[in-house]
Amino acid sequence: MSEGEAILRGLAESVIDGDEDRAREFAKKAVDAGIDPLTAIKEGLMSGMKVVGDRFSRLEIFLPEVLLAADAMKAALEILEPLIVKEEREKLTLGKVVIGTVQGDIHDIGKNIVAMLLKANGFEVYDLGRDVPIDEFINKAEEVGADIIAISTLLSTSMPYMEDVIRLLKDRGLREKYKVMVGGGPVTREFAEEIGADGYGDNAEEAVEVAKKLLGRA
Amino acid sequence: MVLSIWEVLDLAESGPYMSERDFDLKVVARLCRELVKEYDIRYDPEQIVTSDDSLADDVFEAGFRLAVETGIYCINTKRIIRFTEEQIKEGIESAPEQITVGWGKDARVLYARKVEDSRYPIIMGGQAGAPIPEEFHLPMAMSYIKEPLIDTINHGGLAVVEGRKVKTGSPLEVQATRRELRNLKEAARRAGRPGIHFLAGESSNTCIGDLAIASDEYMQTTDAHLIAILNELKTDYDRLTKAVNFTEYGAMNVTLVDPIIGGYAGGPAGVAVNFVASFLLGRLLYQSVYHICHPIHYKIVSTSAPEGMWELSVVGQAMARHTPFIIMGDVWTSAGAGTEMIFYEITANTVTNVVTGTHPLGVSATNGTYPNASGLETRFMAEVARATVKAGLKRSEANEIVLEMLKRYKDKQEKPDIGKPFPELYDVATVTPREWWQDLYNRMKSEIATLTGLPL
Incomplete structure (x- = not known):
C-alpha cells in the first residue's frame, strides 16, 4: 500500500471509529503528503461515512456511533475544506439540505437519523434542531442557498405546520426555489401529496433516496 | 417516603447542569454501552420469548444502575433530575401492585402480571396514537367498547375538529381534547358500559389538552392519561405540568416509555437496559400508577418487529421478577385491519406479552398512522391473550409460535398492506363488522388456531 493509500484509509477508518483526533491527524498528513484535498475528502472521509451509514442501516452500529463519525468527519473537513476552491467545494456535495423538527414538536431522534444518513451520503446538512418555527426553515434556506427543505414531526398535531411552511414559501414567492420533503411517524405519502410537498420518506433510507432523486443525483 | 411532586420540581431546578x-x-449512550458489555446482554433473534431468567435479572440490575447513575434530563432547565438509590427503591416498594380502574360494573382490577401468569390479562383496546377523523371517532370507539373481552380503552384522538386542523400548542387543542373525551364518554354510554376506564387525552401533545379535561365532565379520576419519558431519559416542563395537574386533580398518571432501537441507547440490548431505568425513574418523576412498554424499531416502528417483541419479552420479565409495576405491553402492527397479515402480527405480539408479564394494549394498526382499525381485530387480540393463558403456554412454546408467525410477516413489514379505514370495515350506523371483514376474521382465527394449537 502506498503512503497516499494509507492516508486515505486512515481518514476513512478514523471516521468509521468516530475518532476526531485521528481524523485531524490524517487530514494534516494528507496535506503534508500533497494529496489533493478533494480526493482526501471523497476517497477518505466520505467513503468512511458511507460505511458508517451502511452499518447503521443493518443496525450493526447505532445513532451515537453515527454522530461521533460525523464529528470526526467535521474535524478533518475543517482542515481540508479551506484548501479547496469554492467551485470544487460545491461539486463535493450532492446538495444542501435544511432540516428540522417542526414547531410544537421536540422529538428529534428520527430527524437526527435522517440528518446523519444524508450527511453520510454526501449532502451538506444544516440541522435547525427541534421545535423550529416555520419561517426559520425558509430563512435558513435563503441564507445558505439550500436545495431542499426537509421537515420532520412525530406528532400528528404538528403536521399542519408542514403545510404552513409550504404556504409561507408560496406567500414569499419562493416555492419554486426549494424542494420540500416531509416525514416522521404519523406523516403519510398521501399527506405529503395533499399539502404539495415534493418528496416523502417512509424511513431514513428512503428519505436519502428521495433527496437524491429530487436533485437528479440518484 | 416517595418524593412529592414539589420535590421533583425542585430537583428539576437544582440538579447538575449539563448540555x-x-x-x-x-x-x-456511554453508560448503556458499558452496562451491556459488563452484563454481556445480547439480543438473540431465535429467542424472542426468552426463558432465560438470568438474562431478565441482568437487564434489571443493569437498568437499576443506569437509573441511579443517569437520572432524568430536564430539557427546559438543562439540569439532571437525579434520584438516590434509596429513593428509587422506595419508588419500587411503594408502587401499587393492583389498582381499580373505571367505575361501577365496568371497573377492572389492573394488576402486576407475573411471568407465565395463569390469570387472564386486562385488555386495553383502541387505535391508540392514530388521528381519527371526527366523523367516525365516536362509532369507532364504540366498536371497541362493544366488545365484551375488551376491558379498558386507549383510542386515538382528533386531529381535526369542526373542520379545523389541530396544531400543537394552539387553542384548538382545548376543543379537540374535550371533544375526544365527550365522544368517548358518549360511546361508552351508548355501548352500555359507562364506567369503562379510559387512558385518553390523545388529541393534545402539550399540557394544554390535559389542563382542559381535568374535570368530571371529561376525564374522571378513575381514568388516566399518558406522560412520556422523552427519548432517551428526558422530560420537560410540558410533561411535568401534566404530572402536576393530574396529581392534584387525582386522576392517574401513566408513564409511556418508547425508546428507539438504534437510537442513543444503542441496539436491542441497550434499549432493554434503558427501558428498565425509564420505568423506575418514571415512577418517581410522574408518580405513575401504571406504565406502557412501547419499543420502537428505528425503521420498522412496529412493536411486532422481532427486536420489539424481544424488548417486550425481556423487559416484561425483568420488571415482573423484580418489581410490582403494572405494565401494559403495546401491540402495534405494521399491517392495517382488513388484511391477513395483521392476524399474524397480533398473534406473535400478544403471545409474547401475555407470557412475559405485560397486559396487551392495542391493536394499534399501521403503527397508529391511519384510522385503519376496528374493534374486531382487538377482539382477536383478546382471544389470543385468553387462549394463551387457557393453554398454560410456557415461554419456550410461546417462542415457537412467535417464530412461526414471524415467517409469515417479517419480510413484509417494510412495505405492509395498510388495510382499510374504519367505515370500510364496519357499518358505521350499526357499528357491526362488514360481512367480508367478519369472514376474513373467521377464516384467520381458524387458520391461526390450527397453526398454533391455541384454543381459539
Missing part, C-alpha cells in the same frame, strides 16, 4: 448533547452521548 443535552453531553447527556445523550457521554451519559446515556
Whole structure:
C-alpha cells in the first residue's frame, strides 16, 4: 500500500471509529503528503461515512456511533475544506439540505437519523434542531442557498405546520426555489401529496433516496 | 417516603447542569454501552420469548444502575433530575401492585402480571396514537367498547375538529381534547358500559389538552392519561405540568416509555437496559400508577418487529421478577385491519406479552398512522391473550409460535398492506363488522388456531 493509500484509509477508518483526533491527524498528513484535498475528502472521509451509514442501516452500529463519525468527519473537513476552491467545494456535495423538527414538536431522534444518513451520503446538512418555527426553515434556506427543505414531526398535531411552511414559501414567492420533503411517524405519502410537498420518506433510507432523486443525483 | 411532586420540581431546578448533547452521548449512550458489555446482554433473534431468567435479572440490575447513575434530563432547565438509590427503591416498594380502574360494573382490577401468569390479562383496546377523523371517532370507539373481552380503552384522538386542523400548542387543542373525551364518554354510554376506564387525552401533545379535561365532565379520576419519558431519559416542563395537574386533580398518571432501537441507547440490548431505568425513574418523576412498554424499531416502528417483541419479552420479565409495576405491553402492527397479515402480527405480539408479564394494549394498526382499525381485530387480540393463558403456554412454546408467525410477516413489514379505514370495515350506523371483514376474521382465527394449537 502506498503512503497516499494509507492516508486515505486512515481518514476513512478514523471516521468509521468516530475518532476526531485521528481524523485531524490524517487530514494534516494528507496535506503534508500533497494529496489533493478533494480526493482526501471523497476517497477518505466520505467513503468512511458511507460505511458508517451502511452499518447503521443493518443496525450493526447505532445513532451515537453515527454522530461521533460525523464529528470526526467535521474535524478533518475543517482542515481540508479551506484548501479547496469554492467551485470544487460545491461539486463535493450532492446538495444542501435544511432540516428540522417542526414547531410544537421536540422529538428529534428520527430527524437526527435522517440528518446523519444524508450527511453520510454526501449532502451538506444544516440541522435547525427541534421545535423550529416555520419561517426559520425558509430563512435558513435563503441564507445558505439550500436545495431542499426537509421537515420532520412525530406528532400528528404538528403536521399542519408542514403545510404552513409550504404556504409561507408560496406567500414569499419562493416555492419554486426549494424542494420540500416531509416525514416522521404519523406523516403519510398521501399527506405529503395533499399539502404539495415534493418528496416523502417512509424511513431514513428512503428519505436519502428521495433527496437524491429530487436533485437528479440518484 | 416517595418524593412529592414539589420535590421533583425542585430537583428539576437544582440538579447538575449539563448540555443535552453531553447527556445523550457521554451519559446515556456511554453508560448503556458499558452496562451491556459488563452484563454481556445480547439480543438473540431465535429467542424472542426468552426463558432465560438470568438474562431478565441482568437487564434489571443493569437498568437499576443506569437509573441511579443517569437520572432524568430536564430539557427546559438543562439540569439532571437525579434520584438516590434509596429513593428509587422506595419508588419500587411503594408502587401499587393492583389498582381499580373505571367505575361501577365496568371497573377492572389492573394488576402486576407475573411471568407465565395463569390469570387472564386486562385488555386495553383502541387505535391508540392514530388521528381519527371526527366523523367516525365516536362509532369507532364504540366498536371497541362493544366488545365484551375488551376491558379498558386507549383510542386515538382528533386531529381535526369542526373542520379545523389541530396544531400543537394552539387553542384548538382545548376543543379537540374535550371533544375526544365527550365522544368517548358518549360511546361508552351508548355501548352500555359507562364506567369503562379510559387512558385518553390523545388529541393534545402539550399540557394544554390535559389542563382542559381535568374535570368530571371529561376525564374522571378513575381514568388516566399518558406522560412520556422523552427519548432517551428526558422530560420537560410540558410533561411535568401534566404530572402536576393530574396529581392534584387525582386522576392517574401513566408513564409511556418508547425508546428507539438504534437510537442513543444503542441496539436491542441497550434499549432493554434503558427501558428498565425509564420505568423506575418514571415512577418517581410522574408518580405513575401504571406504565406502557412501547419499543420502537428505528425503521420498522412496529412493536411486532422481532427486536420489539424481544424488548417486550425481556423487559416484561425483568420488571415482573423484580418489581410490582403494572405494565401494559403495546401491540402495534405494521399491517392495517382488513388484511391477513395483521392476524399474524397480533398473534406473535400478544403471545409474547401475555407470557412475559405485560397486559396487551392495542391493536394499534399501521403503527397508529391511519384510522385503519376496528374493534374486531382487538377482539382477536383478546382471544389470543385468553387462549394463551387457557393453554398454560410456557415461554419456550410461546417462542415457537412467535417464530412461526414471524415467517409469515417479517419480510413484509417494510412495505405492509395498510388495510382499510374504519367505515370500510364496519357499518358505521350499526357499528357491526362488514360481512367480508367478519369472514376474513373467521377464516384467520381458524387458520391461526390450527397453526398454533391455541384454543381459539
